[in-house]
Amino acid sequence: MNLLIELAVTGALSGVKVGISALGFAIIFYATKEMHFAYGAISVAAAYLCYWVVLSVVGPVGVILALFAAFGFAVLMSVAIHKFVYLRLRSVMPVVMASLGISLLVENIVQMIGSPDTQVLVYDNLLQVVDFGFARVRVLELWIAALFLAISFGLDFFLNRTRIGQGFAATIEDPEMAELVGIRTARMRIGAYCAGAALGTLSGLSMLIDTGLRPSQGFVLLLYALIITIMGRGSFRAVAIWAVLFGLLRSVWSWQFPTEFQELAMFAVMMGYLIGRDAWDRYKRNRLTPLPASVSASSVVTGGV
Amino acid sequence: MLFKKLLISSVVALSVLGLGPSNAADGLKTGKVGVIVQLSGLAAQFGIGVQNAVSVAQEDLKQKGVIDLTVHYEDHQQQAQLGLLGFEKLVDTYDVPVVIANASPIILAVGPAAEEREKVLYNFAAVSPKIKELGPWVVTGTPLSDNDSLQLADLLYNKKGIKTVGLLNVNDANGITFADAFTKAFEALGGKVLAHETNEQTVVDLRTQLLKINATNPDALVIFSNVPENGYAVAQAREMGMKRPIFANTFIADPENFKVAGKALDGVMGVTMRFDPNRSPAANSFAEKFKAKANRDPSVSEALAYDAAMLAGEAMAKVGDDPKAIRDYMVSVKDWEGVSTTFNFDEHGILKVSLSPFVIADGKLTFPTTN
Amino acid sequence: MRFLLTTAMLIEIYAIVSMALNLLLGVAGRYSAYEAAMMGVGAYTASLLALNAGFDLYTACFIAALAAACLAIVFQVMVRHMDFFTFNVSSFALQMVLYETLLKWRDLTEGSVGLFGIPRPEIFGVSFNTLNSYMVLTTVSAAVVIGFLLYLERSQYALALRGMRDGEKAIESLGKNTFLLKISVFAIAGAATGFAGGLLAGLTRSVHPSMFYIYLSIVFTIFVVGGGRGNLLGTIIAVVLLTGVEQAITLIPGLPVSQIGALQRVIYGAILLGVVMWRPGGLFPERPIFKRTQYKEIHPVDQGLAFLGQKKVEV
Numbered sequence: 001m002n003l004l005i006e007l008a009v010t011g012a013l014s015g016v017k018v019g020i021s022a023l024g025f026a027i028i029f030y031a032t033k034e035m036h037f038a039y040g041a042i043s044v045a046a047a048y049l050c051y052w053v054v055l056s057v058v059g060p061v062g063v064i065l066a067l068f069a070a071f072g073f074a075v076l077m078s079v080a081i082h083k084f085v086y087l088r089l090r091s092v093m094p095v096v097m098a099s100l101g102i103s104l105l106v107e108n109i110v111q112m113i114g115s116p117d118t119q120v121l122v123y124d125n126l127l128q129v130v131d132f133g134f135a136r137v138r139v140l141e142l143w144i145a146a147l148f149l150a151i152s153f154g155l156d157f158f159l160n161r162t163r164i165g166q167g168f169a170a171t172i173e174d175p176e177m178a179e180l181v182g183i184r185t186a187r188m189r190i191g192a193y194c195a196g197a198a199l200g201t202l203s204g205l206s207m208l209i210d211t212g213l214r215p216s217q218g219f220v221l222l223l224y225a226l227i228i229t230i231m232g233r234g235s236f237r238a239v240a241i242w243a244v245l246f247g248l249l250r251s252v253w254s255w256q257f258p259t260e261f262q263e264l265a266m267f268a269v270m271m272g273y274l275i276g277r278d279a280w281d282r283y284k285r286n287r288l289t290p291l292p293a294s295v296s297a298s299s300v301v302t303g304g305v
Numbered sequence: 306m307l308f309k310k311l312l313i314s315s316v317v318a319l320s321v322l323g324l325g326p327s328n329a330a331d332g333l334k335t336g337k338v339g340v341i342v343q344l345s346g347l348a349a350q351f352g353i354g355v356q357n358a359v360s361v362a363q364e365d366l367k368q369k370g371v372i373d374l375t376v377h378y379e380d381h382q383q384q385a386q387l388g389l390l391g392f393e394k395l396v397d398t399y400d401v402p403v404v405i406a407n408a409s410p411i412i413l414a415v416g417p418a419a420e421e422r423e424k425v426l427y428n429f430a431a432v433s434p435k436i437k438e439l440g441p442w443v444v445t446g447t448p449l450s451d452n453d454s455l456q457l458a459d460l461l462y463n464k465k466g467i468k469t470v471g472l473l474n475v476n477d478a479n480g481i482t483f484a485d486a487f488t489k490a491f492e493a494l495g496g497k498v499l500a501h502e503t504n505e506q507t508v509v510d511l512r513t514q515l516l517k518i519n520a521t522n523p524d525a526l527v528i529f530s531n532v533p534e535n536g537y538a539v540a541q542a543r544e545m546g547m548k549r550p551i552f553a554n555t556f557i558a559d560p561e562n563f564k565v566a567g568k569a570l571d572g573v574m575g576v577t578m579r580f581d582p583n584r585s586p587a588a589n590s591f592a593e594k595f596k597a598k599a600n601r602d603p604s605v606s607e608a609l610a611y612d613a614a615m616l617a618g619e620a621m622a623k624v625g626d627d628p629k630a631i632r633d634y635m636v637s638v639k640d641w642e643g644v645s646t647t648f649n650f651d652e653h654g655i656l657k658v659s660l661s662p663f664v665i666a667d668g669k670l671t672f673p674t675t676n
Numbered sequence: 677m678r679f680l681l682t683t684a685m686l687i688e689i690y691a692i693v694s695m696a697l698n699l700l701l702g703v704a705g706r707y708s709a710y711e712a713a714m715m716g717v718g719a720y721t722a723s724l725l726a727l728n729a730g731f732d733l734y735t736a737c738f739i740a741a742l743a744a745a746c747l748a749i750v751f752q753v754m755v756r757h758m759d760f761f762t763f764n765v766s767s768f769a770l771q772m773v774l775y776e777t778l779l780k781w782r783d784l785t786e787g788s789v790g791l792f793g794i795p796r797p798e799i800f801g802v803s804f805n806t807l808n809s810y811m812v813l814t815t816v817s818a819a820v821v822i823g824f825l826l827y828l829e830r831s832q833y834a835l836a837l838r839g840m841r842d843g844e845k846a847i848e849s850l851g852k853n854t855f856l857l858k859i860s861v862f863a864i865a866g867a868a869t870g871f872a873g874g875l876l877a878g879l880t881r882s883v884h885p886s887m888f889y890i891y892l893s894i895v896f897t898i899f900v901v902g903g904g905r906g907n908l909l910g911t912i913i914a915v916v917l918l919t920g921v922e923q924a925i926t927l928i929p930g931l932p933v934s935q936i937g938a939l940q941r942v943i944y945g946a947i948l949l950g951v952v953m954w955r956p957g958g959l960f961p962e963r964p965i966f967k968r969t970q971y972k973e974i975h976p977v978d979q980g981l982a983f984l985g986q987k988k989v990e991v
Contacts, residue, residue: 003520010512035761089952092760093707097901098952100894104945108938116349116934117561118509118533129544136545211509212533212565216346219890223768230765254513260476260503262513264776271769274762275754282757345937353934378933384887385790386686386880393679413792414882421807422678435792476779477788 002134007251009135015247016141016148017206018224019240023151024199025225026232026239028078030172031192034086036078037099039200040222041106046074046197047204047213048110051119070201077106078197079190103218111215120212144206151199152240159236168192172234227270333367336621337375338614339395339404341388341411344380348506348531350561351430351606352380355407357598358607361591362614372622374614377401385414396422402628403617405610409433409478416443425632429613430606433482437653442628444635445655446613446648448578450479453554454486456576456660457527461552462494464662465574467525470552471500471518473511473538474529483529483554499523504530509537509565512545519547528553532604536562536570543569550574558663558670560601571667576660578646579672580605588644605645612643681811683919685879688818691915692872694899695825695908696865701897702905702962703834704861705841709767710751711869711896713774716888718744718873720778723791723883734797734804734813737874744870745863752862756855771890779885790884794877804878814875821868822912828864829908837861838906898948904958914959918947 021043028036053066081102086095126140158165170178171188179185203221207213228246232239249269250262257265340359342352356378363374377399379391388411395401404419406412407430416439419426426443428436432450436443461467470491474480480503488498499521502514515538518526526542526549528535535557542551555577556562562570582592582602591611595603603611616635624630632654641648649657663670693711700706718740725736755766778785785791796805797813804813828834839847840854848854877883903914922940925931931939951958 003516006516007513010516014510035764085949085953089956094952094956096707096764097897098949100897101945101948101950101952104894104941105949106945108941108945111345111938112935112942116345116353118565120565122567131546138544211537214507216507223772226765227769230762251513254517259514259517260780261776263505264773264780267769267772267776271766271773274758274766274769278755278758278762344934349934349937356934380933380937382937385882385884386876386887389880390679390682390686393682397677397679410790410882410884410886413790414880414884417793417881433789435789438793478790481782481788 004252004255005134007255008248009137011248011251012244013137013141013145013247014251015244016145017203017210018221018228018247019148019243020144020151020199020206021203021221022225022228022232022239022243023155023236024196024203025222026196026229026236027155027192027199028196029229030234030236031168032082032086032189033092034082035092035096035099035226036081036086036196037096037222038081038102038106039078039196039225040218040220041103041110042074042077042197042218043200043204043221044207044213044215044218045077045106045110046070046201047208048114048119048215049073050205051121051208051213052114054121067205070205071198074197074201075194078193082189082193103222107215107218114215116214118212118214119208121209123209126209140206140210144210147202148240148243152236155236231270231273333370333373334622335373335375336618336626337377337399337401338617338621339377339379339392339399339401340614341379341381341391341395341404341406341415343383343408344378346382348383350532351407354599354604354607355610357595358591358603358611359405359614361594361598362611362618364594365591366615366618366622372618374618374621376614381406381408381411383408383410385410389414389418392418392426396424402621402626402631403427405429405613405617407431407606407610409436409482412436412443413439416440419443424628425617425635427613427617427635429609431478433478434486437655441654442632443654444632444650445653446616447609447656448658448660449655450482451486451490453576453660454483455490457552457554458487458490458494458496460574460576460662461525461527462491462496465525465550467496467550469497469499469523470525470527471502471521471523472498472527472529473502473504473514473518475531475534476503476505477531480529480531487527487529504534504538506531507534509534510541511538512541514538515542515545515547519545523549525550525552527551528557530556532556532559533561533565536564536566539573540566540569555605558665559604563668568668570665573665574663576662577670578605578609578658579661579663580608580645581670581672585642585644587642591644608643608645612645612648615643616641616648678807681807682879683923685811685814685875687915687919688814689872689876689879690896690899690919691912692818692821692825692875693869694896694903694911694915695822696868696872697896698900698903698905698908698911699825699828699834699837700861700865701900702907703829703841704837704858706858706861707764707767707897708862708865709764709890709893709897710771710774712888712890712892713771713778714744714748714866714869715873715876715892716778716883716885717747717774718870719877719883719888720785720791720873721870722874723794723877724784726794726877727791732797732799733795733874733878734799737817737871737878740874741867741871744873745867748862748866749859752859756858768890771893775885775888775890778888785885788885790882791877792882794881794883796878796881810878814879817871817875821871822908825868826908833860895944898944900958902947902951902958904960904962906962907958907960910958910960917959918944 025039050066050070053069054062057065085098089095128139129136159169167183168188170183171185175185228239228242231242250266253262253265342355343349344352359376366372366374377395381388381391392404392415395404403425405427409431412428412431415426419442420440428445430447434449434451436445472484474484500518502517504511528538535553539551551573553573553575557573582588592603620631620634624634636650636654638648646658651657661672663672693715697711700708721740721743722736725731726733751770755763796810804810836852836857840857844854899914900911904910925940926936
């Protein structure tokens with residue numbers, strides 16, 4: 001039982017780390033319907049920029065400059081890609097191809113400039129271990145968990161309780177109607193890219209301190225974020241919950257089954273879930289008699305996801 | 306008449322230009338080798354380290370008046386088909402008599418091609434025991450995993466009295482072959498592997514695996530992972546409050562591990578070839594020159610790569626560029642002093658070397674005289 | 677010379693897979709991200725049959741093609757109604773599931789150690805063990821497969837696929853079974869890809885999971901998009917050109933070898949982006965299905981519903 005609790009805590013914390021990037025990708029995808037495959041590469045590139053600035057400018061000034069540089073780079077790059085590439089292309093498949101191309105470009109340019117070694121920023125106070133008795137957790141992980149909770153609740157509050165947030169939610173749900181009622185959906189989309197890029201950068205920075213950074217990590221970051229976003233199906237709450245569940249299930253799988261099959265199980269379960277969900281949706285649509293309201297409770301479905 | 310003149314001048318030109326080892330303008334013999342390592346993608350830092358080590362060897366060979374060695378590189382990116390393509394390119398384009406390479410999948414894929422083309426394939430880092438089956442054209446300048454693991458099992462069971470272990474290995478050819486060989490050797494001695502976990506290459510969050518190993522309460526933890534995964538494994542194990550002894554293979558002493566794990570590495574034990582920069586003036590000189598190029602201390606793999614280039618260069622200087630003669634020279638050396646170890650090869654062309662137990666203390670490998 | 681032969685064979689093998697992907701993406705309008713893994717399934721099936729079950733490698737290649745086709749059919753049956761995004765993610769997931777299976781199922785595939793010593797084929801007493809002879813076999817096989825795919829591209833079947841791509845409902849209203857069309861095109865593409873995987877196993881005489889990682893799927897996508905979606909001949913030219921570019925990069929004077937791999941991928945990324953932005957049809961866009969030589973006149977279009985009152989004319 002002790003092992004199960006420890007695995008659950010470890011898993012939940014790893015899910016939370018993925019959750020921040022997943023929320024960022026979800027904000028972009030739900031608002032724009034653009035499959036921004038370059039998301040991971042840009043997040044990692046921003047983290048590299050932070051690392052290089054911190055090394056070049058020593059002290060707290062260096063850290064502040066580095067953070068500005070990292071966030072600024074990610075936001076500007078993402079918005080520029082949206083405005084000058086994706087908007088020009090309009091159709092889904094070309095956007096996918098273009099974003100794949102940009103992802104390859106960014107990742108490998110970073111590799112050419114940087115070193116293939118793992119780059120890590122060591123902050124001893126963040127790496128202190130806190131012993132809760134049932135689990136030992138680092139201060140860094142507690143901070144990431146706190147950030148994740150703040151972002152999740154903050155996003156929820158923003159979407160439901162603020163005017164701009166409701167405009168954003170309207171853009172996600174029905175962009176044409178939102179435009180008709182006077183919501184500036186183009187600005188909302190740019191805002192989505194800004195917010196998404198910022199969260200991606202945050203994720204990259206946490207990797208820089210936690211496990212170290214390599215150029216190829218952008219793809220892994222993107223893959224998990226993409227999976228959770230699709231499973232979230234238009235709901236940010238679902239994305240946040242799925243992120244934690246994802247980490248939890250991966251870790252708890254190891255309680256009884258070989259750890260080496262974690263990834264295989266995760267992808268198989270994910271594929272099974274998508275297939276099952278699709279079949280269930282079709283069944284609901286094709287039924288002659290409607291299902292009871294509690295069973296057919298709809299989530300906010302956008303873009304057919 | 307004109308045709309005859311052209312023919313003769315072509316022959317002269319060719320012999321001057323490069324059916325080497327020929328002599329450079331300053332009278333120094335010239336020769337060429339090919340090197341196939343991972344220079345981009347996964348684990349590229351190993352390949353770049355090797356590149357630095359080989360370039361130090363080039364300089365040393367020239368400085369000592371042995372041979373002016375030209376090195377041609379190919380990048381295998383850890384993929385067998387690229388390794389094979391790189392080998393064919395090196396042989397077709399540059400006609401190298403010797404190709405130096407690493408990584409078990411690459412060696413196992415290129416080995417048959419080396420035999421077909423009768424070129425020497427010098428393996429300085431791949432450890433799969435299957436390499437023994439590749440035939441005489443593959444020379445292995447590193448102990449294979451069965452030898453390494455046998456000595457580690459002996460250290461644990463017989464010398465340290467460790468009866469049960471938890472095992473963590475990276476899921477690649479190296480990690481798997483080490484783990485399999487160790488498990489076989491340890492269980493043959495009477496030990497038990499209570500938990501066996503694996504990690505993927507480049508995945509550095511190993512807490513799940515370490516928790517599972519911890520839950521079985523073994524006497525010791527044994528790690529066969531890459532750099533820096535093994536460094537993270539040690540750091541995270543200590544973070545979890547694991548106080549049991551930790552053993553690892555030679556990769557643990559890589560400078561990158563010290564960057565990520567720092568003091569947590571103190572007390573880690575294992576067996577390794579005794580690459581001690583202070584073992585000889587040549588070793589010291591290599592370590593310093595490498596540090597000047599790479600901005601860090603060399604690892605054992607890099608020392609082995611240096612020795613590979615030095616041995617190949619010396620062989621070419623002595624016997625010319627006939628691959629068979631080079632191969633025969635290499636495997637017949639007796640007590641050849643490299644910077645990594647003293648080289649003697651067995652009948653399969655595999656390095657015979659005894660490994661020394663080590664302990665990491667104050668950020669470096671130490672070799673205690675008593676265990 | 678052997679380097680050129682090996683490169684040529686790799687081009688042939690990659691051309692088969694890329695053309696199969698183009699049949700899916702360009703002609704049928706269905707993107708699949710699992711081509712690399714499917715190639716791995718073919719390679720491992722052929723290798724295991726050749727190593728452990730006594731099959732000749734060439735025979736094993738056909739069985740591998742069948743296995744890959746069956747896998748593709750099963751997957752397509754499960755995902756046939758999915759929307760574009762969900763289907764894309766599912767195909768990524770399948771790529772990862774297959775890759776992880778090849779990597780982790782040690783009892784069958786030897787996992788990260790890989791399979792080695794794969795014997796090259798011997799057909800009717802003729803051994804194809806040497807590189808030159810294997811080159812002949814690969815070239816003939818590739819020519820047959822590529823020829824078949826090119827024939828298919830101009831057939832009625834491809835016409836139906838294009839119809840499904842451009843208007844699925846319209847083609848259904850004409851009585852075409854789009855479900856069968858999807859199943860069949862994925863089966864054909866899967867078979868070709870699996871067969872190519874078997875040929876690759878014979879070339880390298882070894883297989884390892886790292887040969888079939890998702891990055892290879894992206895490379896095939898670049899070949900298809902760069903060459904021209906819907907134009908299979910363009911794909912062949914793209915494979916040759918891009919492989920040439922890849923090798924040309926290695927000849928850039930002064931370029932450190934450690935940067936070559938990254939620069940190759942930068943160029944691939946730039947090509948993909950550039951083609952999509954400025955030449956969306958690819959270097960060789962899809963050719964029109966019908967030749968218009970007999971239809972030289974272009975009749976002006978009347979406004980509104982005036983055409984209803986007109987006599988029917990030859991168009």
